[in-house]
Amino acid sequence: MTMRKAFKYRLYPTKPQVKDLERTLELCRELYNAALQERRDAYKKAGKSVGLYQQKRYLPQIREELPQYTRVHSQVLQDVIHRVDKAFQGFFRRLKAKKGKAGYPRFKGKGRYDSFTFPQAYETGVKLQDGGRRVLLYGIGSVKVKLHRPLEGKIKTATVKREGEHWYIIFITEVDPKPLPPSEEAIGIDLGTNPHFLVTSEGEMVEAPRHFQKAEEKLAKAQRELSRKKKGKSGRKKARLKVAKLHRKIANQRRDFHHKVARKLVNRYGTIVHEDLNVQALSRSHIAKGVQDAGWAQFLAILAYKAAEAGRRVIKVDPKYTSQDCPVCGRREKKPLWVRAYTCPQCGALLHRDVAAAQNILAKAWTGPSGETLRAFPQGNTPRSPGL
Numbered sequence: 001m002t003m004r005k006a007f008k009y010r011l012y013p014t015k016p017q018v019k020d021l022e023r024t025l026e027l028c029r030e031l032y033n034a035a036l037q038e039r040r041d042a043y044k045k046a047g048k049s050v051g052l053y054q055q056k057r058y059l060p061q062i063r064e065e066l067p068q069y070t071r072v073h074s075q076v077l078q079d080v081i082h083r084v085d086k087a088f089q090g091f092f093r094r095l096k097a098k099k100g101k102a103g104y105p106r107f108k109g110k111g112r113y114d115s116f117t118f119p120q121a122y123e124t125g126v127k128l129q130d131g132g133r134r135v136l137l138y139g140i141g142s143v144k145v146k147l148h149r150p151l152e153g154k155i156k157t158a159t160v161k162r163e164g165e166h167w168y169i170i171f172i173t174e175v176d177p178k179p180l181p182p183s184e185e186a187i188g189i190d191l192g193t194n195p196h197f198l199v200t201s202e203g204e205m206v207e208a209p210r211h212f213q214k215a216e217e218k219l220a221k222a223q224r225e226l227s228r229k230k231k232g233k234s235g236r237k238k239a240r241l242k243v244a245k246l247h248r249k250i251a252n253q254r255r256d257f258h259h260k261v262a263r264k265l266v267n268r269y270g271t272i273v274h275e276d277l278n279v280q281a282l283s284r285s286h287i288a289k290g291v292q293d294a295g296w297a298q299f300l301a302i303l304a305y306k307a308a309e310a311g312r313r314v315i316k317v318d319p320k321y322t323s324q325d326c327p328v329c330g331r332r333e334k335k336p337l338w339v340r341a342y343t344c345p346q347c348g349a350l351l352h353r354d355v356a357a358a359q360n361i362l363a364k365a366w367t368g369p370s371g372e373t374l375r376a377f378p379q380g381n382t383p384r385s386p387g388l
Helices: 015-046 052-054 059-064 069-070 072-098 211-230 234-268 288-294 296-310 353-364 371-375
Strands: 003-012 115-118 124-128 134-137 140-147 154-165 165-176 185-189 196-200 206-207 271-275 312-318 341-343 350-352
Touching: 003 296, 015 052, 015 069, 015 072, 015 115, 015 140, 015 154, 052 072, 059 069, 059 072, 072 115, 185 234, 185 353, 196 234, 196 353, 211 234, 211 288, 234 296, 271 296, 271 353, 288 296, 296 312, 350 353
Parallel strands: 185 271, 271 312
Antiparallel strands: 003 140, 003 165, 115 154, 124 134, 134 140, 154 165, 185 196, 196 206, 341 350
């Protein structure tokens, strides 16, 4: 069974190519806003819905009447319409769920549309050249690219993305899984924000890097400088790029850290168990800043795909009471957050709060609903309950 994998590479366009890339983004942004406006007007004035295929049928006419669109690949334009449709699908889904604000799709402001996609890059629009040192993009030309790691599998889509003053191309490819040698070891992990990012059921503690917190003072200074610059002036653009560069560095540091921690876990353990956290809700709570700095959602996504590629199991369990139960005797006692180490009043076990939580998380993988044990561990290899 094949799986999809993303490969992101830096592009090095010339100044004329940068102008062509920016022109393509601007044309895509205008088309996105026009498609959104058409849907809004059709519903407001006539009470009718305009669908995906109806809007896609107008594209040949648009290219005929507006010659500038002929320099943008037809499938890139189709992808723009798909993005509008996806935005509305998300809106209707949230509206039906009746949880929080539905969030009606918004227009994209100038400079707020940062990528365009070739949905059939394996056939048309994109072609690697010169042994992978250049990539030919429709409407742009041959652009220098740095393949810092080999591109694997069959290319499915290619997305050109602007991040600050840098440009990237992201290939989505179809690859065969590369299973690691079987491992019967299982681990429970408890995610945190400070001082530890992750604590395992075996007592290993990974320190939280807190990339945003460390750069916060420098970032605040850059943002103050930006706020003092007048709109439309060249100094404002320079200040804005400085802020974007700092944010990009923080994001790259965080992603690199997540990849390294996830790789270490996947290489060693056959089964990894974690709490089924509602990260979105936690990102709006009193610990929001720490949760967003830790990047739990990104880490769990990286862990899941690395495990799938390696033939490992990642299991989510109910987070209820994991930090309140004693993993030795099961006594439940609510403890304030500042209590990190404690002695169980019932069995006398000396426990670290986060290690105990990780052990409870692991235990839930085989004490949960009927049938879960068989999915979690190979037959005959169910691990012993911690502390027994």
